[in-house]
Amino acid sequence: MRPLRDAQLGAFTFFASALPHDVCGSNGLPLTPNSIKILGRFQLLKTITHPRLCQYVDITRGKHERLVVVAEHYESSLNDFQKLGATVLQIAYETLEGLEFMNKHGMVHRALNAQNVLMDGKGRVKLAKFGLYHMTDHGADVDFPIGYPSYLAPEVIAQGPAHHSDTSQGDNPLPSGPKTDVWSLGVLLFELCTVSSLTQPSRALMIDRSLTCLCFFPLGCIDDIVTVLAEEHGFTITLDSFGLPPPTPADLLADPVFEGVSCLYTLYQQPVGLFSSSLRCAHLELPEDIGQLCKDDDEDYLGERSIDEVYHLWCLAGGDLEKELTNKEIIQSKPPVCTLPNFLLEDGESFGQGRDRSFLLDDTTVTLSLCQLKNVRGPLGLLDLIQSSLSQSNSSNELSCTVNLPLIIRERDTEYQLIRIILFDRLLKAYPYKKNHVWKEARVDIPPLVRGLAWAALLGVEGDIQAKYDAIDKDTSIPTDRQIEVDIPRCHQYDELLSSPQGHRKFRRVLKAWVVSHPELVYWQGLDSLCAPFLWLNFNNEALAYACMSAFIPKYLYNFFLKDNSHVIQEYLTVFSQMIAFHDPELSNHLNEIGFIPDLYAIPWFLTMFTHVFPLHKIFHLWDTLLLGNSSFPFCIGVAILQQLRDRLLANGFNECILLFSDLPEIDIERCVRESISLFCWTPKSATYRQHAQPPKAQADRSASCFGKTATHYSSDYQDMPKTDLSREPLALRDLKAEVSPRISAEDLIDLCELSAGGQTKKSKAGKPKILAVDIRSIEDFGRGHISGSVNIPYSTAFSADGELAQCPATGTLQSFRGRVIVVIGHSMKSAFATHLVKVNYPRVATLDGGINKMKHTGLLTVPSPQI
Structure with a gap:
């Protein structure tokens, strides 16, 4: 969106038509409320950006089908054009520019009048309320007509109003075309020509110039008036063109009468998007003196921020749309008894009231005060905050106290969000050059306002995504269409945006594009849930939603959507079972004893990456972190969820656990994210190895550590490491299922046990090594060579007759390392020892893949010196 500059934010409200409550659609579901339909259509208006059009910003839905629209606004209108020094010819040209741009996007204004043609501080035309006709489905979804009778073309009045109850195509009036706006503009210009306050010479000159333009407008009904007016002022005008077919705005802009006007304006060019083949800086011009780029102290920094950004901050600063409208008496609350249609007395006599006029259109626009936003930190505090933010390139010193607050508080802090938005705006404009910095800042948090673009950057989306999306056939029928049609009405339909007809249409297009462009994969139920977060964040950019989804699935759900995905799912669930045993053996033992295996509850979790079980607002926070991790991070999220339910799971049997997961209790997502990161940092990379994971990429991106210095070791997928x-x-699936504890590679063992250059073992903050290697070979074999720092607990003497660990100094060391990673090493895979440790609730137990044989050729085995 363009900067706010000298504009203001304005809000107006209206009601959508109410639908009967006892009527269902052809699919048996309740009819979609008209307010939801309008909300869905409105989203397109936010993408319509032109210097002659007021930018739409937001729409909110209230009670009783009330809608409140927020848009760019100016106090001056066409009634003030004389004060601003504008000419009728200039107004005609600029208005036609706006109308032509709308026509290119398949829209018409239909509500032109003097109050809806606004003027900015420079006297330039800004058309307001141009989207009302589009968002209401040509007036079918509201009870009032779109347009003002004095300005409507005769054919529009003859058609009558649109009625949503009409079911046949023939009963509905045809939508108005571009020529209806030409009529309205002609009437407006004629009014301007007859302004009585003008002096006689100025008035004659203005009429002379304006009527030359007016002769091209379909004003046949006022031919005589125009003729009389021209004769009165002593000039002649040819009205032959009145008999021609009415022109469109594009036709009129090409007329020679505007040659002198058009040269004053540069051709408007649509801004280049972030993901495009065009150069974003192609027209960038730097001044000779770079110092001129620095702003003056009195610069209005808030005016340089985008309109949607200012509105977002206004809401965070306590802005309330309904309160603003109520204060201006646009919204008037009434006691419920006063809203009854009539009163019936005992004798049958009734006293009724007329139609409540508050449900009709009141086109008053209320200006939203930005004073509260500007005074966030004092009289000029916000401007100072913006200026200081623009001069910094990192967030290390910014509101350090706020960073430590819970995420939900940070997202509602105006000052903090302003700094984060400015920072991400700068980094994303430099993407992909600044990709590493985006990763770094995303580890802190992602501002909700830029989440869609930030996710795309984290997923590595690049190139001309729109061209790729447009090249996909999304119209030809395919067998999957029926299943998609069935799934969409059940996918996150509590959300107003996704439940709208426009949301359903976009759902179908994006899902179908993915199915068509991946012929080796198939549509599985759950793919719609996976699509929902991307579509919600990029509702007006289907191509970006598709690109993000196409990048997300291979990374986290590789081959999950094969026609036969049983081997992929089974391997995934087996590794997840090992992760439960690795991090919480007590819970793992209990779930295994009652037979509550991951197959019964975890498939929807991982097939949809938790979008099927959590609402969107929780998914956003969860995926902010998920996208920073590799393909093994979902295992940690799953374990973290189970640990939040740990007490209830341990106290219940199989049936109670089934009921518990049929209606999953409330999960603290921030705690889940925090614990997932901790689990992720404690999990050796190779412990989550899957042979059905995504093959190694040509060049693994190891440029960014996921969760800070403590997790640098885990920042990239194990599959991406050179073999x-x-x-x-x-390992065959049958053998993998037979093992309770995960295996780790010799590489991981070396990395975790490796001595530094000084010969010191890596230690945790507590002062002990993070890992303990337990060698279960015989004493003789251990003496021939072992890993430095390992302890020897021979498997043959490890357990007593009652199955408990035999007491010896080595088992004492083992007990002291409880809670750290314990790697069992033998000649081969002696998993029984590791299995026993899990049964006695030892956490973080793993086995060395290949046993000691993997280490024999490394030269890292230690042979003890002979005793003298």
Whole structure:
């Protein structure tokens, strides 16, 4: 969106038509409220940006089908054109520019009048309320007519109003075309020509110039008036053109009468988007003196921020649309008894009231005061805050106290969000050059206002995504269409945007584009839920929603959507079971004893990456972190969810657990994210190895550590690491299921146990090594060579007759390392020892893939010196 500059934010309200409550659609579902339909159509208006049109910003839905629209606004209108020094010819040209741009987007104004042709501080035309006709489906979804009778073309009045109850195509009036706006503009210009306040010479000159333009407008009904007016002022005009077919705005702009006007304006060019083949800086011109780029102290920094950004901050600063409209008496509350249609007395006599006129259109626009926003930190505090933010390139010193607050509080803090928005705006404009910095700042948090673009950057979306999306056939029928049609009306339909007809249409197009462009994969139920977050964030950019979804699935759900995905799902669930045992053996043991396996509850979790079980607002916070992790991070999220339900799961049996997961209790997402990161940092990379994961990429992106310095080791997928003799070997699914604890590779063991250059073992903050290697070979074999720092607990003597660990110094060391990673090492895979440790509730137990044989050729084994 363009900057606010000298504009203001304005709000107006109206009611959508109410639908009967006892009527269902052809699919058996209740009819979509008209207010929801209007809300869905409105979203397109936010993308219509032109210097001659007031920018639409937002729409909110209230009670009783009330809608409140927020848009760019100016106090001056066409009634003030003389004060601003504008000419009729200039107004005609600029208005036609706006109308032509609307026509290119398939829209017409239909509500032109003097109050809806606004004028900015420079006397330029800004058309307001141009989207009312579009968002109401040509007036079918409201009980009032769109347009003003004095300015409507005769054919529009003859058609009558549109009625939503009409079911046949023939009963509905045809939508108005561009020529209806030409009529309205002609009437407006004629009114301007007859302004009585003008002096006689000025009036004659203005009429002379204006009627030359007016002769092209279909004003046949006022031919005589025009003729009399021309004769009265002593000039002649040819009205032969009145008999021609009415022109369109594009036709009129090409007329020679505007040659002198058009040269004053540069051709408007649509801004280049972030993901495009065009250069975003192609027209950038730097001054000779770079110092001129610095703003003056009295610069209105708030005016340089985009309109949607200012409105977002206004809301965070306590802005309330309904309160603003109520204060101006646009919204008037009434006691419920006064809203009854009539009163019936005992004798049958009734006293009724007329139609409540508050449900008709009141086109008054209320200006939203920005004083509260500007005074966030004092009289000029906000402007100072913006200026200081523009001079900084990182967030290390910005509101350090706020960073430590819960995320939900940070997202509602006006000052904090302003700084984060400015920072991300700068980084995203430099994407992909600043991709690493985007990753770095995303680890702190992602501002909701820029979440869609930030996610695309984290997923590595680049190039001309629109051209790729347009090239996909989304219209030809395919067998999947029926299933998509069934799934969409059940997908996040509590959300007003996704439940709108426009939302359903976009759902179908994006899902179908994905199915068509991935012929090796198929549509599985749940793909719609996976699409929902991307579509919500990029509702007006289907191409970006599709591109993000196409980048997300291979990274986290590789081959999940094969026609036969059983082997992929089973391997995934088995690894998840091992992760539960690795991090919470007590819970794992209990769930296994009652037979409550992940197959019964976790498939919807991972097939939809939790979008099927959580509402969108929680998914946004969850995925902000998920996108920073590799393909193993969802395992940690799953374990974190189970740990929040731990007490209830441990106290219940199989049936109670089934009921618990049929209606999942409230999950604290911020706690879930925090614990997931901790689990992720404690999990060796190779422990989550899957042979059905995404193959290694040509060049793994290891440029950014996921969650800070403590997780640098885990920032990239294990599958992306170059394979060596020390890497994990693929394991048959049957053998994988037989093991309770995960395996780790010799590479991970070396990395976690490796001595530094000074010969010191890596230690945790508590002062002990993060990992303990337990060698279960015999004493003799251990003496021939072992890993430095490992302890020897021979498997043959490890357990007593009652199955408990035998007491010895080594088992004492093992007990002291409880809670750290314990890697069991043998000649081969002796998983029984690791299985026993899990059964006695030892957490973080793993086994070395390939046993000690993997380490023999590394030269890292230690042979103890002989005793003298």
